[in-house]
Amino acid sequence: MLSRALPLALILAPGLAAAEVELSFYGGVQDAPHSTVEVDRPGVDDDREFTVDWEGNSFDAPPYYGLRATWWREDDLGFGLDFNHAKVYSDDDTLAEQGLETLEFTDGINILTLNAYRRFPDAAYGLTPYVGGGLGLAIPRVEYDDGESRTDEYQITGPAVALMAGASYDITDSVSVFGEYKGTYSANEADLNGGGTLESDIVTNALNLGVSFNF
Numbered sequence: 001m002l003s004r005a006l007p008l009a010l011i012l013a014p015g016l017a018a019a020e021v022e023l024s025f026y027g028g029v030q031d032a033p034h035s036t037v038e039v040d041r042p043g044v045d046d047d048r049e050f051t052v053d054w055e056g057n058s059f060d061a062p063p064y065y066g067l068r069a070t071w072w073r074e075d076d077l078g079f080g081l082d083f084n085h086a087k088v089y090s091d092d093d094t095l096a097e098q099g100l101e102t103l104e105f106t107d108g109i110n111i112l113t114l115n116a117y118r119r120f121p122d123a124a125y126g127l128t129p130y131v132g133g134g135l136g137l138a139i140p141r142v143e144y145d146d147g148e149s150r151t152d153e154y155q156i157t158g159p160a161v162a163l164m165a166g167a168s169y170d171i172t173d174s175v176s177v178f179g180e181y182k183g184t185y186s187a188n189e190a191d192l193n194g195g196g197t198l199e200s201d202i203v204t205n206a207l208n209l210g211v212s213f214n215f
Contacts, residue, residue, distance in 0.1 A: 022078075024068040024178070026210025031056035032088045033203055037103070039146075041196035050098055054088040054202070062087075062107055066182075066208065070117060078117035082134065082162060084184060085110055086204045101145035109140040109202060110154075111184045113162045127167040130180075136160050138186035142198070149194035157188035166208070174214050182206045 032054040039048040058064040064087055070080035090103035115134030123129050138160045144151045166180025183205050190198045 020072040021215045022068075022070040022072060022080075022212050023215075024066075024070065024210050024212040026066045026068070026178075026180075026208040027064060028058065028182075028206050028208035028210075029056070030058045030064045030086050030204055030206035032086075032205070035200050035202050037198065037200045039144075039192070039196065039198050041192070041194075043195075048098060050094065052094050052103065052200070053091040055091055056087060056204070057089055057106075058087070058206075060087075060106075064108070064206070066210070068115075068210075070115075072117075072119070076119045076121060078119065078132075080115055080117070082113050082115050082136075083110065084113075084162065084182070086184060086206065088202060088204070099147065101147060102143050102150070103145075104143045105140040105202075106143065107141040109138060109186065109188075109204070111138055111160045111162060111186060111204075112136045113160060113184075115162065115164075119168075123167070127169055128176075129165075129167045131165045133161070133163045136162070138188055138202075140188065140190070142190040142192075144190070144192060144198055149192070151190070151193045151198075155190050157190045158186060160184060160186040164208075168212065176212045176214065178208075178210050178212060180208050180210075182208055 034053045066084040068082045070078045072078040085108045087106045087108040113134035113136030117132035119130040138157045162184045164182040168176045168178035170176045
């Protein structure tokens with residue numbers, strides 16, 4: 001295995017050495033518009049389909065946050081991974097109307113994407129605007145309790161898309177701060193304990209503030 005990895009490392013080393021590696025950490029305010037939820041239970045005639053007004057509750061534990069690693073090339077094109085711990089809670093009215101104990105993705109509706117970015121240095125006031133987007137997976141903690149059985153576990157529930165646009169400002173040569181809008185879309189199909197599935201396409205919108213460390 002080592003004999004195979006060494007030639008690959010020698011090939012990649014010049015490109016990695018020339019790249020600027022950036023590690024970013026962010027938090028912010030996140031919410032989600034309403035979406036349709038479909039619950040299909042085998043052997044149940046009255047399968048559920050209803051609309052949920054999701055709540056973000058960004059600062060409730062566990063809080064909303066994100067982590068990002070980006071490799072910037074000399075042409076200001078970047079590639080990287082982004083993990084976004086977004087959250088959605090069902091509103092109380094929906095829980096009461098549907099007779100549910102719990103319906104939420106609060107630890108969280110985790111989105112992992114492989115992203116591409118383009119930045120535009122030397123803009124006004126020392127800012128560096130950027131845009132980005134990527135594809136990946138939703139890996140939420142599914143929490144659903146209808147009184148018959150309770151589901152509370154992490155699952156890979158489907159594909160996800162992320163889009164972001166913002167600007168960064170250099171504090172030092174190795175530290176910068178940034179603000180951005182970030183939106184995600186995920187198509188979720190979760191397995192329920194006791195059999196059946198829960199499906200919902202969920203959009204999140206967030207305003208983020210963060211700090212980046214460049215190497």
